[in-house]
Amino acid sequence: MESAMRMKEKTIAFLQPYAKELLLHQMVVIPFSIKSIHCFEQTAQQFEQLLLSESRRYIRSWELKLRDDDEADDGIIVRKDKKHDPKTFFHFRPGLTEELTRRNVNFARYHSFLEHASGDYYTCNEHMLALAAALDREAPGFYFHEKLLASEIPRRGVYRILWYPSIGKKLGAILAQEHTDKSCITYHLWDRTAGLRYGEDKVQYLAEPGTVLVFWGKKAPILTNGLAQPLLHDVVNCVQAENARMASIFFGHTAP
Numbered sequence: 001m002e003s004a005m006r007m008k009e010k011t012i013a014f015l016q017p018y019a020k021e022l023l024l025h026q027m028v029v030i031p032f033s034i035k036s037i038h039c040f041e042q043t044a045q046q047f048e049q050l051l052l053s054e055s056r057r058y059i060r061s062w063e064l065k066l067r068d069d070d071e072a073d074d075g076i077i078v079r080k081d082k083k084h085d086p087k088t089f090f091h092f093r094p095g096l097t098e099e100l101t102r103r104n105v106n107f108a109r110y111h112s113f114l115e116h117a118s119g120d121y122y123t124c125n126e127h128m129l130a131l132a133a134a135l136d137r138e139a140p141g142f143y144f145h146e147k148l149l150a151s152e153i154p155r156r157g158v159y160r161i162l163w164y165p166s167i168g169k170k171l172g173a174i175l176a177q178e179h180t181d182k183s184c185i186t187y188h189l190w191d192r193t194a195g196l197r198y199g200e201d202k203v204q205y206l207a208e209p210g211t212v213l214v215f216w217g218k219k220a221p222i223l224t225n226g227l228a229q230p231l232l233h234d235v236v237n238c239v240q241a242e243n244a245r246m247a248s249i250f251f252g253h254t255a256p
């Protein structure tokens with residue numbers, strides 16, 4: 001059996017051309033394990049099940065903050081205010097299950113959902129660190145791996161499942177206004193329907209099976225003296241879907 005070190009080395013070598021492309025083009029499509037992508041989809045379905053079967057009050061009991069800062073939204077957040085695009089999302093970081101327990105939220109029927117979310121989080125975290133090591137070989141001196149690793153675990157990344165109430169919205173309606181992410185690196189992992197558009201020309205992103213889209217967020221230019229630029233993107237309603245639009249994302253953050 002191959003040693004863990006050798007496996008890690010192989011992954012970094014595999015990711016190196018993608019790291020190069022990411023540095024040159026703000027974004028890159030990377031082959032990803034179909035099994036993992038299937039897991040992301042299953043976890044998203046479990047989240048939707050929770051949203052559709054529980055009371056608003058119960059859903060609100062999952063709204064938490066694991067850290068003492070304004071940006072830290074954890075658990076389930078329902079956004080309806082005028083400042084943001086209306087959406088509901090789930091944020092998983094390590095420590096979430098413990099916090100739900102501490103607050104006496106009865107999540108017995110969602111154990112499997114939380115375990116899946118945790119598994120997805122660590123899959124992404126590990127991949128991001130390997131990509132960071134590959135980035136270091138392509139652009140030495142920016143210390144991608146060290147800076148991402150230096151973030152304490154709850155700050156390093158967040159696994160998000162988005163649920164947009166697109167039902168009844170017109171084709172072409174904007175679900176998320178044009179923006180760049182607050183992250184350093186964003187992994188667009190899975191979506192139920194197309195809708196993500198990127199760049200000045202608003203190119204529609206259509207995921208090929210077994211791939212994820214990786215792009216830079218706002219922290220990337222700070223880390224790289226402007227070499228890596230964040231990708232502008234928005235989301236439109238582009239299908240007459242019977243279900244809400246859903247997407248899974250992993251945001252990687254560098255230490256401040």
Ligand SMILES: [Fe+2]
Pocket residue numbers: 179180181233
């Ligand atoms: Fe975004």
